[in-house]
Amino acid sequence: MHRAALPTLALALLLALVACVTALGASTPAARPKPPSAAHVERATHEFLSENRGAVAEAKQTPARAAARKDRIFPRRRLVALYGAPQLSKSIIGLKSPGGAKKKLNKEVAKYEQKGDDPVTGGFDLIATIATSSPGSSHLFRDRQRASVIQTYLDAARQVNGRLLLDIQPGRSTFLREAKAFREWLSKPDVDLALDPEWNVGKKGKPGSTTGKVSAGNLNKVSDFLAGLVRSENLPQKVLVVHQFRKGSVRHRADIEQRGDDVAVTLNFDGIGGRKAKRAGYVKLGAPQLFNGFSLFYRLDKGLMSAEQVLGLEPPPNYVMYQ
Numbered sequence: 001m002h003r004a005a006l007p008t009l010a011l012a013l014l015l016a017l018v019a020c021v022t023a024l025g026a027s028t029p030a031a032r033p034k035p036p037s038a039a040h041v042e043r044a045t046h047e048f049l050s051e052n053r054g055a056v057a058e059a060k061q062t063p064a065r066a067a068a069r070k071d072r073i074f075p076r077r078r079l080v081a082l083y084g085a086p087q088l089s090k091s092i093i094g095l096k097s098p099g100g101a102k103k104k105l106n107k108e109v110a111k112y113e114q115k116g117d118d119p120v121t122g123g124f125d126l127i128a129t130i131a132t133s134s135p136g137s138s139h140l141f142r143d144r145q146r147a148s149v150i151q152t153y154l155d156a157a158r159q160v161n162g163r164l165l166l167d168i169q170p171g172r173s174t175f176l177r178e179a180k181a182f183r184e185w186l187s188k189p190d191v192d193l194a195l196d197p198e199w200n201v202g203k204k205g206k207p208g209s210t211t212g213k214v215s216a217g218n219l220n221k222v223s224d225f226l227a228g229l230v231r232s233e234n235l236p237q238k239v240l241v242v243h244q245f246r247k248g249s250v251r252h253r254a255d256i257e258q259r260g261d262d263v264a265v266t267l268n269f270d271g272i273g274g275r276k277a278k279r280a281g282y283v284k285l286g287a288p289q290l291f292n293g294f295s296l297f298y299r300l301d302k303g304l305m306s307a308e309q310v311l312g313l314e315p316p317p318n319y320v321m322y323q
Helices: 005-023 038-051 053-057 098-115 147-159 175-181 216-232 275-284 307-311
Strands: 078-084 120-131 142-144 163-168 191-195 238-244 263-269 291-296 319-322
Touching: 038 053, 038 142, 038 147, 053 147, 078 098, 078 163, 098 120, 098 147, 098 307, 120 147, 120 175, 142 175, 147 163, 163 175, 163 238, 175 216, 191 216, 216 238, 216 263, 238 291, 238 319, 263 275, 263 319, 275 291
Parallel strands: 078 120, 078 319, 120 163, 163 191, 191 238, 238 263, 263 291, 291 319
Antiparallel strands: 120 142
């Protein structure tokens, strides 16, 4: 090959690679969120509890509405949620007070009620296990939310007849270990679970440097635990959301088991980008045996999709998340 052709060939290969990434709806590594340090999480937790003393004190364990005890969520309803944590200021939950988050959630829910045919339930996808860039006291590169924080957002969800999803970023821990740590919360009829493989970095990985992943086998262990909890506690169906922004996020997705009336296993497309790329990624990373989710990023997406455009996806997502 002539030497002059080498730069042209290299450029062509680079452009092809970029096109492949864009087609999957994945963002460049620089666009993905970075984990906070353990010290930042601890400091921000104290600040949140101090600044929101009223809301925390008034989180009086409001009972779940009666309908939550008998509802089958998917496919009968659509779940629209706000994502984040009060310690993460760039997330929508971190940008709002609990009261402000309720108002924002109600506005998003109303859009889907107006444009869609299915009944809509609102929710908060609260990061309950936060991946950190430093080992922290656990030495597992993760920090768990305090009970008072979780109760505050559960109470906020119940005040809008909604649901709370406990989102797990395990760091060097495991999804199953973290899920079991929240057993008391998951035993409530309106508390669900979400898993974020991006932050599942294994025994030697580091959040922010190692891009995590998860196997179908490990996901099935978590959904089996959740299904057992539903049966033993006589609970209504729970949602299990698994976030993914690239093909490698979830391995052997065809082997992920659906749990029917017990657990609605849902793959949530978590890619950042333009509308065309996000539509393509949603289709390519779906699994026919599972329910479908779709994430929208207020600040990072190139042209935030409207509720009508989201509902125009095929198939329309059961779970819609804003962050």
